[in-house]
Amino acid sequence: MILSGTVIADSSTVISDGGVVIVGSEIEAVGTREEIFDTYPNHEHKEYDIIMPGLVGGHIHSVQSLGRGIADDTELLDWLFDYILPMEASLTEKSMEIAAKLGYLELIETGTTTAIDHLSVAHADRAFEVAGEMGLRGIFGKVLMDRRSPDGLLEDTDQALNETKRLIQKYHRSYDDRIRYAITPRFAVSCTEECLRGARELADEHDGVRIHTHASENRSEIETVEEDTGMRNIQWLDEVGLTGEDVVLAHCVWTDESEREILANTGTHVTHCPSSNMKLASGIAPIWDYHNRGINVALGNDGPPCNNTLDAFTEMRQASLLQKVDKLNPTVTPAEVIFDMATINGAKAAGFDRVGKIREGWRADILGVQTDLTRATPLHDVLSHLVFGAHGDDVAFTMVDGNVLMEDGEVTVADAKEIRRQAHNIELDLEEAREISQEVKP
Amino acid sequence: MILSGTVIADSSTVISDGGVVIVGSEIEAVGTREEIFDTYPNHEHKEYDIIMPGLVGGHIHSVQSLGRGIADDTELLDWLFDYILPMEASLTEKSMEIAAKLGYLELIETGTTTAIDHLSVAHADRAFEVAGEMGLRGIFGKVLMDRRSPDGLLEDTDQALNETKRLIQKYHRSYDDRIRYAITPRFAVSCTEECLRGARELADEHDGVRIHTHASENRSEIETVEEDTGMRNIQWLDEVGLTGEDVVLAHCVWTDESEREILANTGTHVTHCPSSNMKLASGIAPIWDYHNRGINVALGNDGPPCNNTLDAFTEMRQASLLQKVDKLNPTVTPAEVIFDMATINGAKAAGFDRVGKIREGWRADILGVQTDLTRATPLHDVLSHLVFGAHGDDVAFTMVDGNVLMEDGEVTVADAKEIRRQAHNIELDLEEAREISQEVKP
Numbered sequence: 001m002i003l004s005g006t007v008i009a010d011s012s013t014v015i016s017d018g019g020v021v022i023v024g025s026e027i028e029a030v031g032t033r034e035e036i037f038d039t040y041p042n043h044e045h046k047e048y049d050i051i052m053p054g055l056v057g058g059h060i061h062s063v064q065s066l067g068r069g070i071a072d073d074t075e076l077l078d079w080l081f082d083y084i085l086p087m088e089a090s091l092t093e094k095s096m097e098i099a100a101k102l103g104y105l106e107l108i109e110t111g112t113t114t115a116i117d118h119l120s121v122a123h124a125d126r127a128f129e130v131a132g133e134m135g136l137r138g139i140f141g142k143v144l145m146d147r148r149s150p151d152g153l154l155e156d157t158d159q160a161l162n163e164t165k166r167l168i169q170k171y172h173r174s175y176d177d178r179i180r181y182a183i184t185p186r187f188a189v190s191c192t193e194e195c196l197r198g199a200r201e202l203a204d205e206h207d208g209v210r211i212h213t214h215a216s217e218n219r220s221e222i223e224t225v226e227e228d229t230g231m232r233n234i235q236w237l238d239e240v241g242l243t244g245e246d247v248v249l250a251h252c253v254w255t256d257e258s259e260r261e262i263l264a265n266t267g268t269h270v271t272h273c274p275s276s277n278m279k280l281a282s283g284i285a286p287i288w289d290y291h292n293r294g295i296n297v298a299l300g301n302d303g304p305p306c307n308n309t310l311d312a313f314t315e316m317r318q319a320s321l322l323q324k325v326d327k328l329n330p331t332v333t334p335a336e337v338i339f340d341m342a343t344i345n346g347a348k349a350a351g352f353d354r355v356g357k358i359r360e361g362w363r364a365d366i367l368g369v370q371t372d373l374t375r376a377t378p379l380h381d382v383l384s385h386l387v388f389g390a391h392g393d394d395v396a397f398t399m400v401d402g403n404v405l406m407e408d409g410e411v412t413v414a415d416a417k418e419i420r421r422q423a424h425n426i427e428l429d430l431e432e433a434r435e436i437s438q439e440v441k442p
Numbered sequence: 443m444i445l446s447g448t449v450i451a452d453s454s455t456v457i458s459d460g461g462v463v464i465v466g467s468e469i470e471a472v473g474t475r476e477e478i479f480d481t482y483p484n485h486e487h488k489e490y491d492i493i494m495p496g497l498v499g500g501h502i503h504s505v506q507s508l509g510r511g512i513a514d515d516t517e518l519l520d521w522l523f524d525y526i527l528p529m530e531a532s533l534t535e536k537s538m539e540i541a542a543k544l545g546y547l548e549l550i551e552t553g554t555t556t557a558i559d560h561l562s563v564a565h566a567d568r569a570f571e572v573a574g575e576m577g578l579r580g581i582f583g584k585v586l587m588d589r590r591s592p593d594g595l596l597e598d599t600d601q602a603l604n605e606t607k608r609l610i611q612k613y614h615r616s617y618d619d620r621i622r623y624a625i626t627p628r629f630a631v632s633c634t635e636e637c638l639r640g641a642r643e644l645a646d647e648h649d650g651v652r653i654h655t656h657a658s659e660n661r662s663e664i665e666t667v668e669e670d671t672g673m674r675n676i677q678w679l680d681e682v683g684l685t686g687e688d689v690v691l692a693h694c695v696w697t698d699e700s701e702r703e704i705l706a707n708t709g710t711h712v713t714h715c716p717s718s719n720m721k722l723a724s725g726i727a728p729i730w731d732y733h734n735r736g737i738n739v740a741l742g743n744d745g746p747p748c749n750n751t752l753d754a755f756t757e758m759r760q761a762s763l764l765q766k767v768d769k770l771n772p773t774v775t776p777a778e779v780i781f782d783m784a785t786i787n788g789a790k791a792a793g794f795d796r797v798g799k800i801r802e803g804w805r806a807d808i809l810g811v812q813t814d815l816t817r818a819t820p821l822h823d824v825l826s827h828l829v830f831g832a833h834g835d836d837v838a839f840t841m842v843d844g845n846v847l848m849e850d851g852e853v854t855v856a857d858a859k860e861i862r863r864q865a866h867n868i869e870l871d872l873e874e875a876r877e878i879s880q881e882v883k884p
Contacts, residue, residue, distance in 0.1 A: 066820060069822045072823065073826070075772060106817065275763060279762075280766075281769065284767060310817075321717060324720055325720040330521070331517055374548045375548065375752075377866060378510060380511045381511055387514075423819050
């Protein structure tokens with residue numbers, strides 16, 4: 001297949017009238033329209049205004065999608081213990097499947113092709129299978145919670161790690177290696193030392209398995225860890241082995257100099273979730289500083305209950321705007337840096353080689369984006385428009401690993417209307433789980 | 443005409459299965475679907491998922507639309523003197539007309555029915571006529587700049603005020619009183635005392651004419667005013683008569699206690715432009731404090747060069763998220779407060795009675811919004827969804843004063859594709875104007 005249009009191969013390579021040739025799951029050639037059509041005269045051909053790499057959601061809670069907007073404007077502890085944990089605890093195998101379908105549908109529609117996805121404690125199989133069948137790429141993991149957690153989510157340490165091991169064996173490198181495993185402790189507060197060290201051991205035992213957790217999102221979290229361990233949160237994670245080039249830490253809002261040095265020295269990846277940090281009033285993560293220290297920063301939408309969308313274009317814009325106002329400097333986090341965060345940096349965090357740019361021999365994870373829109377008129381700088389002006393709605397074509405997931409604005413791998421109908425009809429009954437979660441609410 | 447769906451009459455009145463009857467330019471009845479269809483059996487009827495009041499853009503630069511994305515990631519003084527002022531200075535009668543069409547097209551498409559619109563120094567006639575013919579409501583004004591401004595924009599004080607007077611006589615209360623005049627000094631820095639006092643005199647001489655200016659957007663501005671006058675900016679504006687119930691001040695990011703008291707005591711309206719304040723790194727306006735003092739706060743997108751969109755839904759979300767993270771409190775600026783800012787507060791700022799809510803006897807400024815979208819699934823709270831989850835693209839129907847401007851997603855009062863084509867084809871030649879503007883660049 002040939003895709004033609006303005007090709008944004010990466011943040012520094014724009015071919016204003018270009019083409020991309022896809023053969024199987026790979027990109028065979030990238031060039032000017034003329035070069036491409038001369039060399040590949042008889043290929044199937046699609047034209048979009050912009051051809052760009054698929055976006056990478058560096059921290060996603062896709063299966064929280066049934067809780068979209070469930071607790072807007074709510075205090076953090078109420079948000080977590082009255083809504084989010086009860087919702088996760090009350091997910092059945094069936095509702096987990098629908099939640100996953102709804103989450104992944106939104107990713108496909110809005111151009112996220114790779115997800116770093118925090119599932120829930122139970123029923124992770126359903127999410128792996130839905131993601132695999134709908135054609136996404138990503139690293140996914142069941143959540144580990146072995147203390148300070150409500151019944152329904154709380155597990156024995158052994159049980160949690162054994163279940164993780166089973167899921168790794170079943171799903172890691174499945175679906176043509178699009179689907180991989182990330183061991184997913186919820187955060188240091190809800191995991192024992194044994195659990196965190198166990199996570200590191202499991203990761204070391206399985207080639208390509210990564211670790212993904214929340215870290216230093218809010219102040220009460222880091223205070224609790226300090227009371228537990230006498231250390232700052234990132235120091236503690238480093239102590240138990242949860243830093244390094246195979247580790248993705250979401251948020252990292254509240255870090256001190258020593259922690260930033262650890263992140264930089266260990267090659268730990270940080271995912272910034274600006275809309276979530278704003279909506280939950282967590283704080284402003286110092287990502288311009290991280291970037292300047294050489295820390296690899298990705299972007300993520302977090303979950304629909306704290307965003308309320310999984311549209312990665314929203315996060316690109318938000319990430320840049322939030323740093324600019326925080327630094328009182330409109331030149332920080334320029335479009336090209338943000339575009340990298342949402343593409344190649346995310347792919348590095350997820351551990352996928354040859355993903356995140358449009359390059360010969362790289363995986364064919366590609367979007368077609370339309371610009372015949374008032375908000376794209378006039379169009380002075382295509383890359384800058386994608387960061388500051390575009391929206392998930394503008395994505396008309398989504399390809400992962402050479403497979404077309406959406407074409408001309410229509411998702412081809414699922415029945416979007418039917419998924420929305422099913423999701424609307426789910427009755428979330430949180431009462432019982434909410435009562436139980438009160439017992440551990442601080 | 444009857445519009446049916448979930449009717450959000452205002453932030454505290456949701457009729458989950460309701461209808462609205464429009465006769466001429468007014469709302470004749472609001473009620474449940476059953477009541478409405480029983481009482482008005484033979485009216486033309488349109489169904490949308492949500493029926494809500496039109497949004498009010500409390501501070502817009504519609505005619506900067508040709509500069510959308512022209513200077514992203516740029517230092518403020520470069521942004522202003524290398525791009526924005528040269529662009530305004532180089533607008534011809536023809537390009538002004540296209541700029542206005544493009545700006546108002548975006549407002550109609552994304553659900554802004556009333557604009558408080560800062561035009562440019564020259565060719566204001568074209569914008570009044572385009573807005574009137576395209577069916578918008580709003581208060582519009584030619585810009586006053588009688589010092590510290592580049593040739594091409596700089597005017598004599600008398601010339602500036604006389605031209606304002608001519609425009610008031612020609613356009614104030616024109617087009618069925620949808621179009622009114624706002625006297626529009628650019629800001630205190632670029633206007634002499636004589637000009638500012640002249641603006642107040644002109645406003646007092648003409649019933650219903652308002653005053654709209656920028657105030658205390660950034661720190662260098664307030665320092666300059668302090669050097670000029672020995673006063674804080676809002677104190678100075680108060681001194682020369684530019685506070686009061688007929689005054690709209692855009693931004694008010696940097697204000698001290700004395701200035702906030704002046705705003706509250708004089709009934710001056712403040713328009714908050716969160717995306718602009720973030721992108722230009724101006725600062726975070728203390729709007730939760732303003733709200734709690736009883737100051738009327740509206741929302742605005744500012745201009746496409748600093749946003750990059752005129753979508754008011756984006757500003758609702760942004761306004762709430764920015765206060766939450768600034769206050770480190772997720773309960774501030776809840777959805778209902780933000781919804782008021784974007785509707786009734788904006789209408790009050792603009793001085794239009796019976797606008798900003800769906801009420802019997804009020805003007806028929808109404809939107810139809812769709813929710814059969816993944817980002818609206820599931821839909822726990824309709825009002826909250828509009829603030830945190832919806833997007834301008836979701837608006838399918840726009841009515842102002844009983845006239846349909848967009849129906850089923852198609853703008854009916856203009857040829858959208860043709861406007862975009864013309865806007866794309868305009869060559870902005872800024873070189874000469876840019877050279878001239880360097881002479882006054884600080």
